[in-house]
Amino acid sequence: MNFIEARKLIHEYIRRDEEENVESILTALDGVDLDVKQGEFVAVLGHNGSGKSTLAKHLNLLLHPSGGTLWVDGKNTQEADSLWDIRQNVGMVFQNPDNQIIASVVEEDVAFGPENIGIPTSEIWGRVERSLKSVGMIQYRQHSPNKLSGGQKQRVAIAGVMAMEPKCIVLDEPTAMLDPNGRKEVLDAVVRLNQEKGVTVILITHYMEEVIRADKVYVMDHGKVVMQGVPRAIFSQVDALKSYRLDVPQITLLAHELHEAGLPIPDGILTRQELVEALCQLY
Amino acid sequence: MLRDITIGQYYPADSVIHKLDPRTKLTATLIYVVSLFVFRGMAGFVAVTLGLLIIIRVSKVPFFYMIKGLKAIMIIVVITVIFNLFLTPGEAIVTFWKLKITWEGLKNAGFLTVRLIYLILGSSVLTLTTTPNQLTDGLEKALKPLNKLHVPVHEISMMMSIALRFIPILVEETDKIMKAQLARGADFESGNLVKKAKSMVPLLVPLFISAFRRANDLAMAMEARCYHGGEGRTKMKPLKYKKRDGVTYVVIAAYFAVVVSLRLVL
Amino acid sequence: MSIILDKVSYVYSEKTAYEIQALKNISLKIQDGEFIGIIGHTGSGKSTLIQHLNGLMRASSGGIYYNGQDIYDEDYNRKELRGKVGLVFQYPEHQLFETTIFADVCFGPKNQGFSRKESELKAFSALRSVGLPEDYWYRSPFELSGGQKRRVAIAGVLAMDPEVLVLDEPTAGLDPKGRNEILDQVARLQRERNITIILVSHSMEDVANYVDRLIVMNQGSILFDGTPKEVFAHYQELEAVGLAAPQVTYLMHDLSQYGIPVCGMATTMEEAKQLILQAFAKK
Incomplete structure (x- = not known):
């Protein structure tokens, strides 16, 4: 069985007026199927309001589905007693770095998760050290989070999740509030965790550049999965992506435009190097 | 503006007092405060002064740094002195118009000033040598017996430490909101009290909305990291008494005994 | 009409241990009707720089002249200057406070001393200019999406009829489509209202597509100042300071x-x- 399996997942936000009458229903997830294997790097793309954040919050049971089924790590999320088990195994990193750091010292924040699940003191120290090292923040262990840059804060947040030794981390637009350098720092840390520690990664984002390194990409629109496949296959469908309010990396777009203009360039060019090679072969 | 308040901000230094268990420091501070209200006469005054000077010296916090914190309470001290000076009945030394300064009033005012200033200095040693987190940890553990009375000790201390983390963030945010509204021609300074209060609306609404949003996000982030109250929680830095804490308890008890006996004897 | 900065320096926390020189001897001339992009890292001084242009921050040394008048002159009306050089900060959440969008946009002109009628006319025209559909106008600004909030925030400043409009990271956190929509709208404003636009960004691609002149800030100084072509010709130097063409x-x-x-x-x-x-x- 896959690490995460969702079948026809539905989530409705129901707004009620003062007399508890249903005022409006917003279907944020509309029959989503999702399969994530252990150790995979999966990206979920979508514009703001496409339902991708709602999906992320289901994966560690911050939200419960209105319909459909979701298995995480072989457990049905409908069963109440699997809640803490799943939360421990599926860590979650949110968009705003400031609003997820609890303690006033970096190492104490990283210890927050292990403290909650009752890890003995001596082991907490080891975990804090290992997870701060894994995101390259060990030299800041004594610092106040307020003095760190956005990228550094977000890496502390990732370390805080890693200290719980989860099998999977879900990152809900972790780079949306960061500058380009911060974005790169965070993404590199995530890719490293995936490749070196074998952590399953689910990255929710609207930056196309960030999903190039993923094993599999899901594209969401209006609560539905509208495209899925390897990055190259996704990026070869430039017009479809545009219709879902997304855009493709500048190089891919250029390759697509050149193709439209009559140059026989292959579909799904992702990097500058690939485009240079393709053009050299044609010339 | 708000950033200039320095009373009791942690001053990092390598001193014995910095290393003490926060519970020890809390107890010692409490005893010191009580001693300020117990002491009487010149001998007692010498004892509490000596006590304070020794603590400040040992804490390695520069003296001028501590004095800076006093500025904020100076106005209270002045008002108290004036009240005591003029309103204590007794034998008049100087009289002008209907006001008279009495010998008793002078004495009262003097001792009260000492008490107030020593109180602030003494308790600021606690906050200057203890990080807010240690302080809440210490409070949580010291107040643990209250749990039996269904006082949510863990929750209170968690709220305190979160508040401490978010105060600087909200201060900075206030600054940003103020600038954004100033750029739209807002005026926070001129006008009478009513107009001024009204002009705060464009500042307070965004600030509250943001604070609620942050609280909401934070609650979700804590839940995602398996937070479920104080039950079954372990600590990365559990509080443990060391030898120096024992010594401190003995010293502070001896100090208190001296102050009390000076009062009884003299 | 022009803004001239003459050897402007700004020092944070002067004469303390935390002293930081945020601006170092900046000299700059901004002409009427220009479309300028300012790029640089977080902490490069770009945000400090733009807050000097409308007098929100006061230079530690140096002079600033708006239309030939010294803005630090004692009898210069600096409050009026804030109406002439409109500054839109990064987060619209920091300025939206009224119960309806329309009332919120009226806030600026009212502060300038215009009557209710005049303020409403100005708000009307500003909301038109940012392309927010009329059926939104009497809704709460807090119900809007990120991109719409951004438009309302821009309208709130535009209603003051500024001669120069400064936008700090107007696209941060928006999805690709929302990003392009805002930038297109800003470009249209520059043409239709004929105002000077200063766009602060850390996205090179965004800036290159729109502006006529690019100012690159690094560590409180101006590194390059020229057309995008001229600036990006120095791509190796840009890379050395962590920016990229x-x-x-x-x-x-x-x-x-x-x-x-x-x-x-x-x-x-x-x-x-x-x-x-x-x-x-x-x-």
Whole structure:
């Protein structure tokens, strides 16, 4: 069985007026199927309001589905007693770095998760050290989070999740509030965790550049999965992506435009190097 | 503006007092405060002064740094002195118009000033040598017996430490909101009290909305990291008494005994 | 009409241990009707710089002249200056406070001392200019999406009839489509209202597509100042300070190295496409 399996997942936000009458229903997830294997790097793309954040919050049971089924790590999320088990195994990193750091010292924040699940003191120290090292923040262990840059804060947040030794981390637009350098720092840390520690990664984002390194990409629109496949296959469908309010990396777009203009360039060019090679072969 | 308040901000230094268990420091501070209200006469005054000077010296916090914190309470001290000076009945030394300064009033005012200033200095040693987190940890553990009375000790201390983390963030945010509204021609300074209060609306609404949003996000982030109250929680830095804490308890008890006996004897 | 900065320096926390020189001897002339981009890292001084332009921050040394008048002159009306140089900060959440969007946009002109009627007329025209559909106007600003909030925030400043509009990271956190919509709208404003636009950004691609003049800030100084082409020609120096030219600029360079004769350099995708097609046509 896959690490995460969702079948026809539905989530409705129901707004009620003062007399508890249903005022409006917003279907944020509309029959989503999702399969994530252990150790995979999966990206979920979508514009703001496409339902991708709602999906992320289901994966560690911050939200419960209105319909459909979701298995995480072989457990049905409908069963109440699997809640803490799943939360421990599926860590979650949110968009705003400031609003997820609890303690006033970096190492104490990283210890927050292990403290909650009752890890003995001596082991907490080891975990804090290992997870701060894994995101390259060990030299800041004594610092106040307020003095760190956005990228550094977000890496502390990732370390805080890693200290719980989860099998999977879900990152809900972790780079949306960061500058380009911060974005790169965070993404590199995530890719490293995936490749070196074998952590399953689910990255929710609207930056196309960030999903190039993923094993599999899901594209969401209006609560539905509208495209899925390897990055190259996704990026070869430039017009479809545009219709879902997304855009493709500048190089891919250029390759697509050149193709439209009559140059026989292959579909799904992702990097500058690939485009240079393709053009050299044609010339 | 708000950033200039320095009373009791942690001053990092390598001193014995910095290393003490926060519970020890809390107890010692409490005893010191009580001693300020117990002491009487010149001998007692010498004892509490000596006590304070020794603590400040040992804490390695520069003296001028501590004095800076006093500025904020100076106005209270002045008002108290004036009240005591003029309103204590007794034998008049100087009289002008209907006001008279009495010998008793002078004495009262003097001792009260000492008490107030020593109180602030003494308790600021606690906050200057203890990080807010240690302080809440210490409070949580010291107040643990209250749990039996269904006082949510863990929750209170968690709220305190979160508040401490978010105060600087909200201060900075206030600054940003103020600038954004100033750029739209807002005026926070001129006008009478009513107009001024009204002009705060464009500042307070965004600030509250943001604070609620942050609280909401934070609650979700804590839940995602398996937070479920104080039950079954372990600590990365559990509080443990060391030898120096024992010594401190003995010293502070001896100090208190001296102050009390000076009062009884003299 | 112009803004002139003459050797402007700004020091944070002067004469303390935390002293930071945020601006170092900045001299700059901004002409009427220009479309300027300012790029740089977080902490490069770009935010400090723009807050000097409307007098929110006061230079530690140096002078600023608006239309030839010294804004630090004692009898200069600095409050009026804030209406002439409109500054829109990064987070619209920091300024929206009224119960309806329309009332919120009226806030600026009311502060300038216009009557209710005049304020409403100005708000009306500002909301039109940012392209927010009329059926939104009487809703709460807090119900809007990120991109719409951004528009309302811009309208709130635009209603003060500024001669210069400064936008700090207007696209941060928006999805690709929302990003392009806002930038297109800003470009339209510049044409239709004929106002000077200063756009602060850390996205090279965004800036290259829109602005006529680019100012690169680094560590409190101006590193480059020129047309995007002139600035991006220094892509190696940009890289040395951790900034990068658009991908297509590198591509052109790579192609000529591999012997494909593309003449000239490109900073936008459209230019790159034309140059490549020309090179292939000549073959």
